[in-house]
Amino acid sequence: MTPRSTEDRLVGRSVARREDPRLLTGRGRFVDDIALPGMLHAQFVRSTVAHAEVTAVDLSAVRQVPGVVAAFTAADLGLGDITARLDRPLTEFVPTAMPVLARDRVRYVGEPLAIVVARDAYAAEDGLEAAKVSYAPLAPVTCEDEALAEGAPLLHDAAPRNTLVDVSLFASEGIDAVFAAAPCVVHVDSRTGRQNALPLETRGTVAHWDDREEQLVLETCTQVPHQVRTVAARCLGLDERAVRVRVPDMGGGFGLKCVVGREEIAAAAAALRLRRPVKWIEDRKDALTASFLAREQHYDVRAAFDAEGRILGLDADVVCDMGAYSCYPFTAGIEPLMASAEMPGVYKVPAYRVRGRAITTNKAPTAPYRGVSRPQYVMVVERLFERAARELGLDPVEIRRRNVITDFPYTGVNGITYDPGSYREALDLCERTVREEGWYEKQAAAAAEGRHLGIGYSCFSERTGYGSTAFAQRKMEVVPGFDLSEVRMDTSGAVTVTTGTMSHGQSHETTMAQIVADELGLPLAKVKLHQGDTDRITYGWGTFASRSITVGGSAVRLAAAELGKKLRRIAAARWGVAPEETECGEGCVRRRDEPAVSLSYEQLAEIAYLKAHLLPKDIAPGLTGTAAFDVFNDGTFSNATHACVVELHEGTGQVEILRYLCVEDCGVAINPQVVEGQCRGGIAQGIAGALFEQVTYDAQGEPSATGFMDYKVPTAHEIPDVAIHHLETPCAFTETGAKGAGEGGTIGAPAAVLNAVNDALRTTGVELDHTPITPEAVHNALRRQRTLEHTR
Known part of the structure; x- marks a missing residue:
């Protein structure tokens, strides 16, 4: 296939975003824009205490509030737990079950206990006021020192000293001697504040049962639609075929939405029970206090340098406060494992030792917020270089240059x-x-x-x-990595592209189209991307860890190339030449030896769909290219x-x-x-x-x-x-x-x-x-x- 000339290529050019006309003129469709006939509105009764046994949840008064249609606890809905695991021994990792709705115990302020469903959002809020929850308070654990103290209250009985992850991935031989002999040893003790990813659009979902398809349909703002489908099916006892997840336009995610939340599963369960559409939109207070958080980390790190400012060794102890539970599918290991594996970064560090721990406290759980530990450990390592430069009398840029x-x-x-x-x-x-x-x-x-x-x-x-190999090295039980794509051409010569990645502001509709348009020699307007629908997309891991263009874009390009091969085979058969003697470009397939001889994509599509009797027996009707891509390094x-x-x-x-x-x-x-x-x-x-x-x-x-x-x-x-x-x-x-x-x-x-x-x-x-x-x-x-x- 002959690529476009450098001047004509779309890849590498700042073409206008295809999403903008829709989004900037108010024609975007977000979760809260969805209105279905008979739709109900949901909100959650949430814990008002950080740590307690739940002795009673009385919803009888809630059900009497005008406009309230139903109120459910976990027992009413038969809801299970969301559990994420690492394939590590209990000495390194302790799994914790996160109930969809808390039952006998609450572990942070804002933890959902029950769902209230009403005719409108105001009645749902009124219903919350009537809920009566009785607690037997337990001592809260609110910081690292409390969590790790001898005899501290345990959030999870299986987690000694409130430690969910404790790994020592690297310990270079002789590192103590390196530090003992080093002319310069510097130390940084650093803490970073707990943050909220704060997407402009809060979390939300609309769930309804489709009788014709016998499917529970969830329209939700998630970065990982296929993982939401898997967890929803398991928690609700349905075949995965019976759950469809669709993602409309999404106003940001930043990692907060790349884990499976409890509320969307509970709303789906209520819709399934009531056989009516149920909408839940997270308010800003809940988004700030009860949604997934991140970044609360403590680094105690030493670095050894020689007299010329070259680093000799790095010795680190990392403690990450992950809140009350592990998130699905990444677990509480996401932050300490990232920091431990990648802290040496851009520097030639010859000796390294690190211990990484994830502790649990009575705070909202943690999700992999944009950057995942790298902003923190980069900050610490850069502070070490600054401190070493000062002690050695070196320019702070020069010491970096040497390393x-x-x-x-x-x-x-x-x-x-x-x-x-x-x-x-x-x-x-x-x-x-x-x-x-x-x-x-x-x-x-x-x-x-x-x-x-x-x-x-x-x-x-x-x-x-990150491919499957990289995630497998973390010993994740659920191993993300690959991506799948299909590129399908219709009779007009336009193509539809599917990807398992999910845009929440990254311009996938533009960049993926640029890749396909260049590969097939099409105008950008002829390429349309579809994403975020588990029924239309075979499988996908969604968007996180900067994987969309590297993995998803590679799958898209390979799928477009496969479609190009089929177009060339059909044209070659019509001309009685080998496919290798043809090339795609400028909306057609042409002969390499006679470029004036060509068949447009519309002509080839007409044969593939409308005149299949003209196809050779070894070429199936239709024009589709599919491909998978993974990174194995x-x-x-x-x-x-x-x-x-x-x-x-x-x-x-x-x-x-x-x-x-x-x-x-x-x-x-x-x-x-x-x-x-x-x-x-x-x-x-x-x-x-x-x-x-x-x-x-x-x-x-x-x-x-x-x-x-x-x-x-x-x-x-x-x-x-x-x-x-x-x-x-x-x-x-x-x-x-x-x-x-x-x-x-x-x-x-x-x-x-x-x-x-x-x-x-x-x-x-x-x-x-x-x-x-x-x-x-x-x-x-x-x-x-x-x-x-x-x-x-």
Whole structure:
């Protein structure tokens, strides 16, 4: 097949997003837009205490509330549990069953106990007020120290010291001697705040029974429709064929929606019982307090360096507070396993030891929020390099330059093989840009005026395109990885593409179409993507871990190539030549030796569908290409360097970001503008974690942030313009040369911001290692400096 010329290719061009005309004119269709005849509305009776035995749930008064149609407990609906497992011994992993509706015990404020179904949303809320739940309170466990304390109350009897995961994946021989002999040993003790992924669209579902198809249909905003189907079928005792999951337009997910939630299963059970459509839309209070959370982690890490600033060893202890339960299918291991496996990152670390633990506390459970531990461990490792540079008298960029991986493929001490990237090149370009823009001179001038400017960097890689092999190495019982695609042409020569990935803002309708259009030589308008329907798509793992273009896009390209082969076979048979003597392009198949001789796709489709008697006996009617794709190596690695310039304001402790730069390499960028959108959105979320967002709890396990007055979300005023520079190291392991780009912005931003803040504090004697960085911490550090100056 002859590809389009470079000038005509769609891949690599910032073509306009095909989704935008629909979404920007209010013609998108989201879960809350769905209205079915006879539809009822559901809300959940939720626990008001963090830890207790449930002695009674009385819904009798609820059922008397005007407008309430029904109210159910787990016993009423016969609901089972959602259980996610790792194939590890109990010394390393303790499985925990998460009931769809809590029965005899509650483990966090907001845990669902019962579902109330009413004629409208207001009556459902009124019904909640009439519910009476009796508790026998238990002592809550609200932090790491309480969870791991001797004799602490146990959330799950099978989990000693409230530990769900305890793994030591790597322990290089002789590492203690390495640290004992090292000229420079630095230490960072860092904690990161618990966050909410905060998609614009909260979770929700509309469930109804289809008598004709004998199917329970769930229309829900999920990143993993096939996994929702599997769990719903199991919990409700149905064949998987009897459950269909469809995903309409979705307003963000960020990992929060790549796990199976309890509420959508309970709403489906109510619809099945009542044989009427049931809608549940999560309100913002529940989204902030009772939905899946992430990021509350503690790192105690040492690094050894030689006198020239080359790293000799890394020794880490990681504790991740995963809340009350394991999520499905990733389990509570998702954060500590990610941190343990990938912490060496872009640096040549010769010796490594790590212990990773997941603890359970009386908080909402954790899902794999965008970046999954990488923003945290990158921040810690980058702090180690900053600290070592200071102690050794080295430039902080130079010490990184001496340690980044430059020879590829590179197999790290963690056993992971990194494919070629531009780690050194990205660092050099980022620093050069900062210098050319004059920020070091501006910093010196500000210091002379008594102002506090800081410049911070972060270097990192983003492992993308995790295949089945990579997930199997984590010993997941449910092993994600592959993706399937079908490309089908109709009689007009237009094609329909299916993918098992699921867009929640990543522009799949555009980028997947670019891939197919280039492969077949079609106009972009001739390609339509279908996603998020378990009846139309054979199987799929959905969207997470930056896998959509790397894995899903590769499957789409292969399926388009298979369709192209069939088109060529039909044309070749008509001409009496071998298929190898033909090529696809510009909406037709033509002969290589006589390009003027061609058959349009419409003509070939007419033969394939309407004149099948003209087909050779070895060619079946129809025009369909199918393919599967998996990654059997260690994945693909995008990389980037970020730089951040901040000014600290003494009076308020405010951190103002003056400049933000990103030099990224995601291989072949299918659509550069889409990549830049991913970078900017990710950086905004990374800045949010560095400076603003945190879910906190009081001593009784009550969440403090129930609205945006308490949960500090940055606005456009706090997020700077981001300058993005692209490098391109094509990937050898994907069909398009692309690597993932979905999480990199979030991964690099906290480290860059924290390093910039510490650079601005360099004369105060204070270093900050925790996020979010509070105005109080900055104000106190600057005030300390003023106090010291006045006492001299």
